[in-house]
Amino acid sequence: xxxSVIAQYVMNGAMLGMMYALVAVGFTLFFGxxxxxxxxxxxxxxxxxxxxxxxxxxxxxxxxxAPAVLLLAVVLSAIxxxxxxxxxxxxFIVLPVKGAPQLNVxxxxxxxxxxxxxxxxxxxxxxxxPKLFPALLPxxxxxxxxxxxxxxxxxxxxxxxxxxxxxxxxxxxxRLGLAIRAVAQDEETARTMGIDFRRVVLVTFALGSALAAFxxxxxxxxxxxxxxxxGLLLGVIGFAAAILGGLGNLYGAIVGGFLFAALQxxxxxxxxxxxxxxxxxxxxxxILLMAIRPTGLIGERASERV
Amino acid sequence: MRFxxxxxxxxxxxSASAKETVRIAFVGPLTGxxxxxxxxxxxxxxxxxxLRNADGKSKHQYELVVLDDECKPDAGVQMATKAxxxxxxxxxxxHYCSVVAMATVDTYHRFALPVIVWGAxxxxxxxxxxxxxxxxxxxxxxxxxxxxxxxxxxxGFRKVAVIHDTTDYGKGxxxxxxxFFQKAGGxxxxxxxxxxDQQDFTAELTQIKAQNPEALYFGGLTPIGVRVRAQMDxxxxxxQFDGTSxxxxxxxxxxxxxxxxxxxxxxxxxxxxxxxxxxxxxEDYNKQGYSNPPEAYGPFAYAAAELLMDAIxxxxxxxxxxxKELANVTDRDSIVGKITFDDHGQNTVPAITRYVVQDGKxxxxxxxxxxxxxxxxxxxx
Numbered sequence: 291x292x293x294s295v296i297a298q299y300v301m302n303g304a305m306l307g308m309m310y311a312l313v314a315v316g317f318t319l320f321f322g323x324x325x326x327x328x329x330x331x332x333x334x335x336x337x338x339x340x341x342x343x344x345x346x347x348x349x350x351x352x353x354x355x356a357p358a359v360l361l362l363a364v365v366l367s368a369i370x371x372x373x374x375x376x377x378x379x380x381x382f383i384v385l386p387v388k389g390a391p392q393l394n395v396x397x398x399x400x401x402x403x404x405x406x407x408x409x410x411x412x413x414x415x416x417x418x419x420p421k422l423f424p425a426l427l428p429x430x431x432x433x434x435x436x437x438x439x440x441x442x443x444x445x446x447x448x449x450x451x452x453x454x455x456x457x458x459x460x461x462x463x464x465r466l467g468l469a470i471r472a473v474a475q476d477e478e479t480a481r482t483m484g485i486d487f488r489r490v491v492l493v494t495f496a497l498g499s500a501l502a503a504f505x506x507x508x509x510x511x512x513x514x515x516x517x518x519x520x521g522l523l524l525g526v527i528g529f530a531a532a533i534l535g536g537l538g539n540l541y542g543a544i545v546g547g548f549l550f551a552a553l554q555x556x557x558x559x560x561x562x563x564x565x566x567x568x569x570x571x572x573x574x575x576x577i578l579l580m581a582i583r584p585t586g587l588i589g590e591r592a593s594e595r596v
Numbered sequence: 597m598r599f600x601x602x603x604x605x606x607x608x609x610x611s612a613s614a615k616e617t618v619r620i621a622f623v624g625p626l627t628g629x630x631x632x633x634x635x636x637x638x639x640x641x642x643x644x645x646x647l648r649n650a651d652g653k654s655k656h657q658y659e660l661v662v663l664d665d666e667c668k669p670d671a672g673v674q675m676a677t678k679a680x681x682x683x684x685x686x687x688x689x690x691h692y693c694s695v696v697a698m699a700t701v702d703t704y705h706r707f708a709l710p711v712i713v714w715g716a717x718x719x720x721x722x723x724x725x726x727x728x729x730x731x732x733x734x735x736x737x738x739x740x741x742x743x744x745x746x747x748x749x750x751x752g753f754r755k756v757a758v759i760h761d762t763t764d765y766g767k768g769x770x771x772x773x774x775x776f777f778q779k780a781g782g783x784x785x786x787x788x789x790x791x792x793d794q795q796d797f798t799a800e801l802t803q804i805k806a807q808n809p810e811a812l813y814f815g816g817l818t819p820i821g822v823r824v825r826a827q828m829d830x831x832x833x834x835x836q837f838d839g840t841s842x843x844x845x846x847x848x849x850x851x852x853x854x855x856x857x858x859x860x861x862x863x864x865x866x867x868x869x870x871x872x873x874x875x876x877x878x879e880d881y882n883k884q885g886y887s888n889p890p891e892a893y894g895p896f897a898y899a900a901a902e903l904l905m906d907a908i909x910x911x912x913x914x915x916x917x918x919x920k921e922l923a924n925v926t927d928r929d930s931i932v933g934k935i936t937f938d939d940h941g942q943n944t945v946p947a948i949t950r951y952v953v954q955d956g957k958x959x960x961x962x963x964x965x966x967x968x969x970x971x972x973x974x975x976x977x
Binding site: 292295298299302303305306411418419420421422431433436438440443512513514515517519520523554555558559565566568569 | 627628629631632762788789790791793794795796798799800802803805806818819822823826827830831832847850851852853
């Protein structure tokens with residue numbers, strides 16, 4: 291296998307890994323703050339992609355053609371819609387059942403995800419079909435040997451990395467982040483220190499969901515196609531990645547996301563059997579790793595929560 | 597005057613209710629990724645029923661019961677059971693997706709419900725059983741892939757990579773295409789089976805790109821066909837995209853935009869306007885004001901519904917008698933050409949049409965600028 295082919299695999303895996311990491315970071319944020327699993331997160335990703343697509347459709351119908359304007363509108367619309375959606379899920383679905391057993395939260399969010407998915411299918415015009423997502427980034431690129439490096443992929447990767455870094459900064463450096471970490475460590479104490487618990491939860495959900503929106507837009511721009519059911523597998527993979535890395539740990543989510551993408555790529559490329567089994571292989575390895583390290587690769591003890 | 601109108605209405609409704617209502621099922625994918633074809637099929641079967649009722653010559657008043665198989669085997673079996681167990685339904689026009697058609701044959705046999713498949717192309721649906729209830733008006737993927745392989749090798753494509761989905765449908769396409777293509781002297785340099793809902797094909801395509809094929813044969817349906825074609829472009833893989841009947845629909849072009857240009861595909865039968873009764877079919881279809889086009893398999897659904905209603909008109913709404921009657925279908929004129937069922941209920945005279953996408957439309961090869969030499973397929977063939 292030549293170096294250019296390997297470079298191509300690395301690039302493919304990196305793109306997948308970035309999407310998984312962005313989704314996994316959301317899972318980990320929610321778990322860190324509230325100790326809950328938000329199972330509709332994957333469908334929030336799909337909703338983000340469709341919100342972006344809707345903005346594009348409306349603006350092009352209104353005669354806007356500048357790619358930069360369209361791109362900005364797509365990203366902002368996706369982020370605004372999903373941030374709101376995340377806050378609504380937190381306020382009306384998660385917080386009311388917070389006192390109930392954890393299983394209830396898991397169940398209600400799972401159902402909320404199905405409702406969201408079916409709404410996309412039924413109410414988005416032509417939503418049951420795969421939809422063409424516009425290519426808004428420059429599609430040219432370089433051919434380095436057999437390796438085809440495209441500008442749009444580079445831009446997507448870099449912006450994804452910046453976004454994760456930005457989230458990290460917010461959590462470690464800002465007053466809001468301090469409040470999030472305080473709530474994550476000890477809700478009661480945080481409350482007595484005057485932190486508005488509900489506000490922190492809503493903002494965290496908005497933040498995590500906005501990251502998911504970005505993952506949705508990356509997905510759309512990368513594949514030039516979005517589908518109402520795209521969030522289902524993304525959600526499961528994002529969740530697996532978060533667990534794999536160590537739920538509640540930001541770095542763990544990133545590591546988990548990229549590791550899962552690497553496993554899928556290896557499953558499709560390096561193994562002798564049909565590539566249809568790549569998910570079987572990747573999830574199988576996740577099960578194995580979880581048996582070896584139940585608290586994840588970067589366990590909670592090794593680092594501070596969130 | 598008012599009295600006369602009331603009397604007229606009374607007479608009309610009496611004459612309508614005097615006819616026995618006979619129910620026929622239509623089963624196809626009405627939601628999900630393949631719903632465009634399903635809706636086209638439903639409309640076409642509906643058209644056949646409406647025209648027969650309007651015509652007034654039939655002893656029966658027909659009613660089409662529409663069921664959605666979602667292109668999923670489990671949903672398909674549920675719908676087949678629903679149709680089979682409802683004794684008021686006497687026959688069915690069933691299935692576009694091969695996996696679903698394959699999963700339901702036992703059910704129809706068990707309920708002794710005569711059905712005519714209108715779109716699924718897997719040979720085993722008719723040939724892997726001896727069920728007298730199962731018939732099919734369209735050809736199978738054997739004929740389709742033979743033409744495809746011959747065409748590709750005649751255009752000078754020697755090295756071809758294959759991506760197929762791992763359902764019976766995709767596996768069957770892979771088997772027959774590879775077999776005929778190798779017989780024609782071509783070489784299959786790589787074969788990848790993928791899941792039918794896979795999103796990312798970059799790993800497979802990167803491996804294919806490294807082997808530098810002249811063409812990529814895709815055995816599967818529109819949703820992943822779109823993804824494979826789009827991701828080929830992302831990776832800079834310059835190979836001719838060669839598809840099957842599963843991608844001949846407007847959605848494939850809509851979802852790809854300009855990237856669809858030059859894609860090849862092969863299908864049983866001919867485009868609606870070229871069929872013996874095609875022009876009239878399209879005229880009637882457009883008159884009804886359906887919101888979707890008939891799509892590739894609409895005429896087959898229409899022909900299947902016609903065959904069933906002919907049989908029912910002749911022998912009455914009795915499942916067993918209809919099965920017996922359908923066994924006699926030989927050289928029957930229909931809008932898709934002559935229909936002859938062999939002893940497996942398979943129509944034996946399907947012509948294959950070659951298609952290429954040109955300027956956002958599926959055009960028959962003979963009429964395309966590609967055949968005329970004005971445009972070239974990928975790699976200058």
